[in-house]
Amino acid sequence: MCLLAVCGVGWSEGRYEPEWKSLDSRPLPPWYDEAKVGIFLHWGVFSVPSFGSEWFWEHWQGSKSQKYVDFMKNNYPPNFSYQDFGPQFTAEFYDPKEWAELFNASGARYVVLTTKHHEGFTLWPSKHSWGWNSLDVGPKRDLLGESVNNYQPDVIWSDGDWEAFDKYWNATHFLAWLFNDSPVNETVVVNDRWGRGIPCHHGSFYTCADNYNPGILQPHKWENCLPVDRHSWGFRREAKLADLHTIHDLLTQLAMTVSCGGNILINVGPTRDGRIVPVMEERLRQMGSWLAINGEAIYGSKPWAHQNDTLTPGHLTVSQLPGRARIQPPSAIL
Numbered sequence: 039m040c041l042l043a044v045c046g047v048g049w050s051e052g053r054y055e056p057e058w059k060s061l062d063s064r065p066l067p068p069w070y071d072e073a074k075v076g077i078f079l080h081w082g083v084f085s086v087p088s089f090g091s092e093w094f095w096e097h098w099q100g101s102k103s104q105k106y107v108d109f110m111k112n113n114y115p116p117n118f119s120y121q122d123f124g125p126q127f128t129a130e131f132y133d134p135k136e137w138a139e140l141f142n143a144s145g146a147r148y149v150v151l152t153t154k155h156h157e158g159f160t161l162w163p164s165k166h167s168w169g170w171n172s173l174d175v176g177p178k179r180d181l182l183g184e185s186v187n188n189y190q191p192d193v194i195w196s197d198g199d200w201e202a203f204d205k206y207w208n209a210t211h212f213l214a215w216l217f218n219d220s221p222v223n224e225t226v227v228v229n230d231r232w233g234r235g236i237p238c239h240h241g242s243f244y245t246c247a248d249n250y251n252p253g254i255l256q257p258h259k260w261e262n263c264l265p266v267d268r269h270s271w272g273f274r275r276e277a278k279l280a281d282l283h284t285i286h287d288l289l290t291q292l293a294m295t296v297s298c299g300g301n302i303l304i305n306v307g308p309t310r311d312g313r314i315v316p317v318m319e320e321r322l323r324q325m326g327s328w329l330a331i332n333g334e335a336i337y338g339s340k341p342w343a344h345q346n347d348t349l350t351p352g353h354l355t356v357s358q359l360p361g362r363a364r365i366q367p368p369s370a371i372l
């Protein structure tokens with residue numbers, strides 16, 4: 039906790055103010071940097087068609103991408119709506135204890151679930167999403183927990199920032215409440231997708247872009263989120279083995295990310311009936327086997343300050359980086 043005198047501008051009477059300068063002065067809760075490895079889950083009504091991408095609705099009816107239009111024409115009755123997928127999101131094999139056992143075995147230390155993806159469907163009985171949530175439609179269950187009032191998330195991972203500026207989302211007011219007055223004010227961390235122009239500039243950790251891996255040590259905590267299926271975050275029935283990252287790819291990314299001060303968030307997409315398919319399970323357990331041996335060099339580690347000095351003259355700030363390019367990891371890293 040910082041003292042009034044050292045925190046300076048933006049810190050008033052021990053409370054964060056709804057402005058970035060003040061919010062950015064909040065120290066990162068230490069658990070997050072120590073954890074290093076998380077699991078990302080994309081699960082929702084898009085897991086029903088499980089075709090193409092989790093942005094199925096947008097590709098089908100928004101941009102009217104031919105592949106999606108044809109898929110619907112060939113496989114569904116005329117006038118079938120996206121909402122008609124809802125009742126088929128049944129989750130009958132969903133066993134949260136089994137998932138928890140798998141995530142623990144993968145060596146991950148936190149899990150981020152799409153409790154509400156861009157389609158708007160909530161995996162809990164949200165009062166603000168009536169008729170389009172997992173209690174009203176589909177599983178008829180609260181997939182997050184027993185009591186709506188008892189969720190105590192450690193991570194709030196926002197997205198869709200590009201649609202409007204932070205003022206529109208009222209993001210700084212929400213974050214000031216979260217950091218000052220919420221039940222998780224001491225422990226919660228947030229990403230950086232809080233409005234147009236905000237990613238890579240504000241937040242507990244920066245995600246910048248999907249698959250972000252700058253390849254050099256960063257001055258601010260960051261996270262590399264990447265899907266095991268290169269082409270989709272949600273489960274995709276037509277995926278081929280060659281579309282999936284190998285365990286070597288994933289471990290290369292993991293080592294590179296952690297060595298440059300990042301956390302890695304490995305994504306898998308569960309099925310509409312609540313399974314994590316064996317090939318995804320295998321990737322996660324392979325990662326766990328590696329971490330069981332090498333975890334000592336990962337968890338709680340601090341990157342060497344000069345590790346990049348054969349490649350770069352010193353610390354670069356994010357604004358000096360050559361864009362958000364995805365760089366090829368050196369094959370010799372492992």
Ligand SMILES: *[C@@H]1O[C@H](CO)[C@@H](O)[C@H](O)[C@H]1NC(C)=O
Nearest residue numbers: 111114115116117118119122
């Ligand atoms: C599909 O919707 C259109 C326009 O709403 C309607 O004219 C048509 O009868 C519908 N077709 C079927 C098979 O329900």
Ligand SMILES: *[C@@H]1O[C@H](CO)[C@@H](O)[C@H](O)[C@H]1NC(C)=O
Nearest residue numbers: 138139142143144145326330
């Ligand atoms: C979690 O994983 C660790 C390390 O593999 C293992 O020792 C422990 O038994 C696991 N815990 C549970 C509850 O499965």
Ligand SMILES: *[C@@H]1O[C@H](CO)[C@@H](O)[C@H](O)[C@H]1NC(C)=O
Nearest residue numbers: 205207208209210211212215
């Ligand atoms: C933004 O959030 C604050 C705090 O919850 C609230 O007082 C204010 O009315 C909100 N502003 C808008 C435009 O919704």
Ligand SMILES: *[C@@H]1O[C@H](CO)[C@@H](O)[C@H](O)[C@H]1NC(C)=O
Nearest residue numbers: 039052217218219220223224
């Ligand atoms: C978090 O909230 C508690 C209880 O409201 C308060 O005592 C504490 O000072 C808050 N911590 C921070 C960092 O604001």
